[in-house]
Amino acid sequence: MTDFRPGETFAKEMDSADPLSVYRGKFHIPRNAEGEDRIYLVGNSLGLQPTRAMEFVWEEMEMWKTRAGGGHHAGKRPWELYETTLSDKTARLVGAKPSEVIVMNSLTVNLHLLMVSFYRPTKDRYKILLEAKAFPSDQYAVASQLKFHGFDPEDGMIEVSPPEGESTIRQEDILEAIDKDGKSIALILIGGVNYFTGQSFDLAEITQAGQNQGCMVGLDLAHAAGNVPLNLHDWGVDFAAWCNYKYINAGPGSVASAFVHEKHGNRDDLPRFAGWWGHNRETRFEMPKQFDPLRGAEGWQISNINVLSTAPLLASLDLFDDVGMQSLREKSLLLTGYLEYLLDEASTEAFTIISPRNREERGCQLSLQFGESAKSVHKRLNDEGIICDYREPGVIRVAPVPFYNSFMDVFNFVEELKKLL
Ligand SMILES: Cc1ncc(COP(=O)(O)O)c(C=O)c1O
Numbered sequence: 001m002t003d004f005r006p007g008e009t010f011a012k013e014m015d016s017a018d019p020l021s022v023y024r025g026k027f028h029i030p031r032n033a034e035g036e037d038r039i040y041l042v043g044n045s046l047g048l049q050p051t052r053a054m055e056f057v058w059e060e061m062e063m064w065k066t067r068a069g070g071g072h073h074a075g076k077r078p079w080e081l082y083e084t085t086l087s088d089k090t091a092r093l094v095g096a097k098p099s100e101v102i103v104m105n106s107l108t109v110n111l112h113l114l115m116v117s118f119y120r121p122t123k124d125r126y127k128i129l130l131e132a133k134a135f136p137s138d139q140y141a142v143a144s145q146l147k148f149h150g151f152d153p154e155d156g157m158i159e160v161s162p163p164e165g166e167s168t169i170r171q172e173d174i175l176e177a178i179d180k181d182g183k184s185i186a187l188i189l190i191g192g193v194n195y196f197t198g199q200s201f202d203l204a205e206i207t208q209a210g211q212n213q214g215c216m217v218g219l220d221l222a223h224a225a226g227n228v229p230l231n232l233h234d235w236g237v238d239f240a241a242w243c244n245y246k247y248i249n250a251g252p253g254s255v256a257s258a259f260v261h262e263k264h265g266n267r268d269d270l271p272r273f274a275g276w277w278g279h280n281r282e283t284r285f286e287m288p289k290q291f292d293p294l295r296g297a298e299g300w301q302i303s304n305i306n307v308l309s310t311a312p313l314l315a316s317l318d319l320f321d322d323v324g325m326q327s328l329r330e331k332s333l334l335l336t337g338y339l340e341y342l343l344d345e346a347s348t349e350a351f352t353i354i355s356p357r358n359r360e361e362r363g364c365q366l367s368l369q370f371g372e373s374a375k376s377v378h379k380r381l382n383d384e385g386i387i388c389d390y391r392e393p394g395v396i397r398v399a400p401v402p403f404y405n406s407f408m409d410v411f412n413f414v415e416e417l418k419k420l421l
């Protein structure tokens with residue numbers, strides 16, 4: 001690991017030696033009124049626009065303009081097969097087989113659809129284990145699934161909390177909860193990287209422990225996909241879902257993705273909410289009465305894909321494919337390590353880093369717990385052209401993204417923060 005040094009010279013040296021620095025030019029960096037780059041540290045919320053995104057959207061706009069309905073069957077990417085053009089690259093991004101992934105819907109919708117198939121409670125085994133402070137949408141979704149099946153969420157949700165006075169959850173506490181309540185747990189639904197603290201878990205170990213107890217294991221990878229290396233197939237995860245608008249840079253509210261392990265992909269005994277787009281392509285347009293699901297994750301589709309919201313994803317996935325998750329992770333460890341180093345060097349008591357200090361237990365985000373000053377610090381940073389985000393209570397999340405953030409971004413952020421404090 002690099003020995004970090006204080007001072008601007010070091011940041012400049014790191015940028016010159018960075019093999020990925022060329023990728024910054026492949027994204028649109030937000031600018032201020034003077035046309036200068038702002039420092040964008042919220043790729044954990046909305047990733048930046050790849051410069052080629054517009055081209056991919058434009059192609060489809062042109063197709064719609066000139067060929068209209070003919071676009072379903074013509075052009076480089078006929079709309080009737082549009083989702084299939086994304087499977088190989090999506091699979092490589094999350095360590096899956098192409099047949100195990102599908103680009104469709106939005107994240108919470110996908111979690112619900114997958115729970116229809118993989119949350120099959122019985123009288124004795126009906127509980128759902130998740131991390132305390134999971135993203136609220138997951139908590140609402142889980143509670144509503146429990147209620148839908150006639151269970152009381154108060155009783156049915158097992159939330160694993162950090163120890164008293166700590167911010168992050170201990171992996172061993174998750175394993176212990178699985179061990180203790182495993183026989184009553186139908187489903188474990190864990191976030192790959194926690195949205196609030198940036199903590200990542202050993203997902204292979206959790207999957208194994210859950211499945212040893214007969215539980216289904218699903219993942220919300222909103223903050224993990226495109227941020228940390230994943231190996232969904234080999235880990236044997238039952239299902240997963242993620243959005244593509246954070247680290248995957250496909251634009252606000254863009255289409256999401258889902259993973260169904262191949263051991264479940266061809267199961268006809270699983271219930272699912274069906275729609276015509278999940279039906280066998282050979283006979284789809286014969287409009288048969290009987291639903292015949294496509295094999296693999298594709299069989300979970302309901303509707304035809306939203307082409308315009310999917311087009312930017314092609315631009316982003318090309319970049320991921322070009323650089324590879326491993327190289328991104330290597331830079332990410334350096335960039336976030338450097339941020340941590342500078343924040344520690346600042347030796348201020350104005351905030352505490354609540355993200356894990358072990359770099360293997362986090363993605364690129366560091367969460368800074370402030371006291372009462374949090375909101376005003378956040379606003380003043382924004383006034384100075386530094387975009388990071390605020391989450392109640394009192395946390396500023398800072399996410400240097402290896403694709404487009406530089407060591408100078410990190411250096412300038414910490415210099416500005418020190419001035420404000
Ligand atoms: C961890 C996590 N889960 C779920 C969601 C909800 O996403 P969507 O609105 O795309 O369903 C988000 C959104 O930021 C999230 O961060």
